[in-house]
Amino acid sequence: MTESGTTHGAPYFSIGLTGGIGCGKSTVANLFAARGASIVDTDEIAHSLTAANGAAMPALLAEFGAGMLDANGAMDRAKMRELVFSDPQAKRRLEAILHPRIRAATLAAAAGATGSYVIFAVPLLVESGGWVERVNRVLVIDCQESLQVARVMQRNGLSEAQVKAIMATQATRAMRLGAADDVIDNNGDLAALEPQIALLHEVYLAFSKRMAGMASQHL
Numbered sequence: 001m002t003e004s005g006t007t008h009g010a011p012y013f014s015i016g017l018t019g020g021i022g023c024g025k026s027t028v029a030n031l032f033a034a035r036g037a038s039i040v041d042t043d044e045i046a047h048s049l050t051a052a053n054g055a056a057m058p059a060l061l062a063e064f065g066a067g068m069l070d071a072n073g074a075m076d077r078a079k080m081r082e083l084v085f086s087d088p089q090a091k092r093r094l095e096a097i098l099h100p101r102i103r104a105a106t107l108a109a110a111a112g113a114t115g116s117y118v119i120f121a122v123p124l125l126v127e128s129g130g131w132v133e134r135v136n137r138v139l140v141i142d143c144q145e146s147l148q149v150a151r152v153m154q155r156n157g158l159s160e161a162q163v164k165a166i167m168a169t170q171a172t173r174a175m176r177l178g179a180a181d182d183v184i185d186n187n188g189d190l191a192a193l194e195p196q197i198a199l200l201h202e203v204y205l206a207f208s209k210r211m212a213g214m215a216s217q218h219l
Contacts, residue, residue, distance in 0.1 A: 012110065013117040013208035015182075016132065018125035019141030020170050021163070022148035022155070024186040024193075028141050029121045031197045037204070038115030042122045045105045046098060050075035055105075059097045064090075085165065099128075117208040126171040126179050136207065139200070140180035143187045145173060 017032075019025050029039045049056040052073035060068065060075055068083075070076040084091035110118050125131045125138065132138060145167070152163045177183065182203075184196050 012113065013204065013211045014110070014135045014137075015117065015119045015204060016125045016135035016138045017119050017121045017141070018123060018138065018176065019143075019186075020145075020148055020173065020176065021123070021166055022151035023141040023143050024151075025121055025123065025141055027190070028184060028186070028193065028197065029119060031193060032119055032201065033115075035197070035201045036116045037201070038110075038113035038118045040106055040109045040113065040118060040120050042102055042106055042120065045102050045109070049098065049101050049105070050077070056097055056101050060094075063093055063097060085169070117204050124170065126176050132179055136211075137181040137204075138179050139182045139184065140176045141184050141186050142173065142177060143185070147187060 017025060017029060019028075026041075029041065033039045048054055050060065051057075054074070057073070057075070064080075064083075068076055068079055080094065084094055106120065110120070119139075120131070120135060122128065122131055148167065149160055149163045152158060152166075153160060156163075158166075171179075182200055184193065184200070186193060
């Protein structure tokens, strides 16, 4: 990670946004987008790839069979989640199909970004080796684990045990905080988020302008 220069040749200032399930990544990303940042959401890209007629569907069908399709011809996310939770080899097979396609689509989206800077929203940024080195800064959305559980139970209708099982597959809170350059505390409400994001936005704008100035000197 650097505060200036380029990210693997990319002439934009980039932030990797991450946090555990239920920490509020989408809310934070939307607030940055409202201030002019370009958001590249790897979850949205993954959903697009695995939707009916998505680019990953032929490979998924060949690897896992029609039993993993839902009624619309998209990947059945519930069935796939159950499979990969119980079978590490299936998880690796799924990742081998999705990860290269997600990365290619992510880089393409970032290359076309027109915002003040680029935020890559990556739920498993810490777990997915390589992301930390590909961004200029890592921003972690943090909250109490009990609050994560409560939010996901309310939002997704999952049981406490199901939420905790998902959390167990993710990096720990301490691991995420250890990788962070910046941290947003999301233990409160939207009003508590706004000033934190406003401050970081100004910081990121300054870094972005500095990077643009350095890039222009090398032209």
